[in-house]
Amino acid sequence: MHLIGFGLLFGLIAPRGYRLGTQVFGVGLGITAYTFGLRHAFDADHIAAIDNTTRKLMADGKRPKSVGFWFAMGHSSIVFVMAVLVVLGAHVVGILVNDDSPARQRLGTISTLASGSFLYVIGILNVVALIGIWRVFRGLRNGEFDLHRLEEALDARGFLARILGPLMRMISRPGQMYPVGVLFGLGFDTATEVALLALAGSGAAAGLPWYAIVVLPLLFAAGMSLMDTLDGLFMNVAYDWAFANPVRKVYYNLTITGLSVAVALLVGSIELIGVLHDDLGLVDPVTDWIASIDLNNVGFAIVALFVLAWASAVAYWRWAKVEQRWVTPS
16 A cells, blocks of 8 residues: 555655646645544544454454554555545545534534444443453452463453453454444545645646556555554554463453543543534533544544553562562461
């Protein structure tokens, strides 16, 4: 994706000097679209969905290294649909990118409800998992389980497997994050940025060849997929360390599952309260403030929290010699 996108930009588009009104359609605009993709990958809904799903799949004994990639591909599909609409007709795109249009408002509401509800389901299921992990942890500290029995208890509990039900069994492998990414992208918040870039300067991008317009969503998707994939890989490294030893499972999952619960419920609450605030016309200081929260900034904070939690868990593990103290309870 990077090779095709930047290859088109530097090899075919930039040398021909295309223009949008008085502005040059070239490297600068392409880099801007790529940067938008990098930034959007830090949206709170991306981070929460990828990290929580990675934790769940690894707890089920899988190695879901491509969760972030498939989520980004699903989200990027919406961007490409918008790019096709740009090529076919600026009028259709104008309806979708117009914040006052009924179609845009309905799509935005559906997307937010879908992502907020998904995060709430993940958060509630993680609460149940957290309770189970705490019980195992308490039993370990009291010397009630040896390592073998502890491993069996964790495997038998399966963390989320026993309580997921038919709905959450749909997400049993990384590739099934693709439709989740599509649902999260239906609000067209990502696609509007690229569509507006394509239309900037001339209003309708008249006269530009199709490949010049398509390169923008391609670069946007490349940036977003890069960061989402790296996020998923990072979480695999963190969880791989934790799942290598039964005691680490308990110790680390107490930290990371608690954080996952907080993140999922926090972001889900922000999204759902924002929908209620806008659709019901609520006017009060609390919902006004919640609805005004920028989820982009929340996303950066979530990434920092996950990194800090993982690093702190490793540092405390070594400093306090947790494994030595708990493997053989005094």
